[in-house]
Amino acid sequence: MTDLTTAIFAASTVEAIGTVIALLAVVAVLVYAAFNVRAGRKEVGSELELAANLKPYLNDDELETKKLDRALTAGLAGLVLVGVGLPAYWLGEPGRHEGAEEQFASVFESRGEELYTEGAQCNACHGPEGVGGVASHTILDADNEFVAQVNWESPALDTVLLRYDRDEVYYILEYGRPYSPMPAWGEGGGGPLTEQQLENLIDYMASIQVTSEESKDAVESQLRAQLELGEDADIDYSDLATGEALFNLGQDNGFAGGAYSCGRCHTRGWSINADSAAPETADLDPYVDYEDGSGGYGPSLQGGIIPRQFANVEELAEFLHVGAERGVPYGLNGLSGDGMMPGFGDNPNTEEAEDGMMTMEMIEAIARYVESLGEDD
Ligand code: HEC
Ligand code: HEC
Known part of the structure; x- marks a missing residue:
């Protein structure tokens, strides 16, 4: 009985109502059966006396009033x-x-959440509710010899659907990021999870996304902190230092695991925290401290991306605004491989414009900084 009560009370309204109706129906049938059996008993041995066709029926008056009325009402x-x-x-x-x-x-969401916190333990690296964190990473040299154990920034996932559409997130989950601690989870990448489980994970991530406003506010307050500006001071977006801070947002303090930065993909070793190296004496020189935008997972941005790839800052900013789409050309002669260059100004999952992670002002500041990269090379 306890199972039944839990089933009724823990179920949705529709299920609860259905269960109650079913119970009433069962009770009604039982009562009807009981009456029938009792009524039936009386007749035993007295069939002749009581046979229906031998009993006198109602007279015409009664038939045409009460009986008829009752039938009509029914x-x-x-x-x-x-x-x-x-x-x-x-x-x-x-x-x-x-x-x-x-x-x-x-x-679906709660299944995804369970995978996130228990089954696949994404939270160990990406933090509780996807706020970002660090992953432990082993650096091996070219001969596969151990160099060091380090912390690698793991990007926040509570903004991932502001920069990627669902298919792109699915692709990341399926294949992982092989150069990094992010494992492949789907069949295509040799991972353990089913298509349904990956979809549930995305459903869960969708349920924890911050809004575009919250994202822009977070970027602004980080920017103020990094540029050491007061709460009311104007941010000078035309200053290259502003663009530089945005390009590297979160590198020094781990803000959102670098989710808002460019450096984590375009500067090799950007995500590695050299101070976390064990043993401390390990020589990390070949792995960290590369120049901004010298290339990593994403291509090098140095040495005149304008006019090499984009005619001017506006066109570059427009590209940063929407990002790349798998197999679709961009810029003057670019062709996106897997569409993994995210858009920072526009959420690809909505029809709305300007509802991404950053404002156009921020994006233009980054574009000017990128234009300046490697000019003196
Ligand atoms: C061992 C640590 C680790 C685990 C476990 C892990 N990730 Fe990651 N994940 C990372 C790191 C590190 C990155 C960033 C890689 C890089 O630097 O490019 C990443 C990147 C991602 C990205 C891409 C974000 C972006 O904007 O580039 C998504 C989405 C993601 N992980 C989702 C998940 C989900 C969902 C799970 C659980 C099924 C998971 N991760 C488990 C470490 C991990
Ligand atoms: C998750 C990784 C990732 C992040 C974060 C990222 N990019 Fe990219 N970016 C790429 C990849 C990968 C490409 C190559 C194009 C493709 O395959 O989609 C690319 C391409 C580009 C290009 C075109 C380069 C060329 O020579 O064709 C520019 C410019 C660029 N990114 C700038 C930026 C800036 C600026 C930011 C930060 C606002 C940024 N990217 C953030 C991965 C990333």
């Missing part, structure tokens, strides 16, 4: 039930659909 009640009840039920149908969809969505 008919009317039936009609009302069908005429009003069915449309009313039909009216509620969209609501029931919505309820069912919501219920599915919340089931």
Whole structure:
């Protein structure tokens, strides 16, 4: 019985109502059966006396008043039930659909959350609720000899759907980032999770996303902190130092695991925290301290990306705004491989414009900084 009560109380409204109706129906059948059996007993041995066709029936008066009225009333009640009840039920149908969809969505989300915190333990690296964190990473040299154990910044995931669409996130989960601690989780990359589990993880991530406003505010307050500006001081977006701070946002203090930065993909070793190296005496020179934008997972941005790839700062900024799409050309002669260059100004999952991680002002500041990279090379 306890199982049944939990089933009723823990279920959705629709399920609860259904269960109660089913229970009432069962009770009604039992009562009917009991009455029938009792009524039946009386007849035993007295069939002749009681046989229905031998009993006198109602006279005409009675038949045409009470009996007829009762039958008509019952008919009317039936009609009302069908005429009003069915449309009313039909009216509620969209609501029931919505309820069912919501219920599915919340089931998918909670399955994804369980994978995130327990099954796949994404939180060990990406932090609780995807706020960003660090992963332990072993550096091996060219001969596969151990060099050091280091901390590698793991980007926040509570903004991932502001910069990538669902398919792109799926691709990342499926194949991982082989040069980094991020493992492949899907079948295609030799990982352990099913397509359904990856989708559930994305559903969970979708449920923890910050809004575009929150993201822009967070960037602004980080920027103030890094440029040592007061709360009301104006940020000078035309200053190259502003663009530089944005390009490297979170490198010094681990803010959001570098999720808002460019350096984590375009500067080799950017995500490695050299101070965390064990043993401390390890020689990390070949692995860290590369120049900004000298190339990593993403291509080098040095030595005149304008006019090599973009005619001017506006075109570069426009590219940073929307990012790349898999297999689609960009700039003067670019062709995106896997569409992994994220867009920072526009959320690809909505129709709205300007609802990404950063404002156009911020993006233009970065574009001017990128234009200046490696000029003196
Ligand atoms: C061992 C640590 C580790 C685990 C476990 C891990 N990740 Fe990652 N993940 C990383 C690191 C590090 C990166 C960034 C790689 C880089 O520097 O480019 C990353 C990148 C990502 C990205 C791309 C973000 C971006 O904007 O580039 C997504 C999405 C992601 N992880 C989701 C997940 C999910 C979901 C799980 C659990 C199924 C998971 N990760 C488990 C370390 C980890
Ligand atoms: C998650 C990794 C990642 C991040 C973060 C990232 N990029 Fe990229 N970027 C790439 C990849 C990969 C490409 C290559 C194009 C492709 O395959 O989509 C690229 C391409 C580019 C290009 C074109 C280069 C060329 O020569 O064609 C520019 C410019 C660029 N990124 C600038 C930036 C800036 C500025 C930021 C920060 C606002 C940034 N990227 C953040 C991965 C990244």
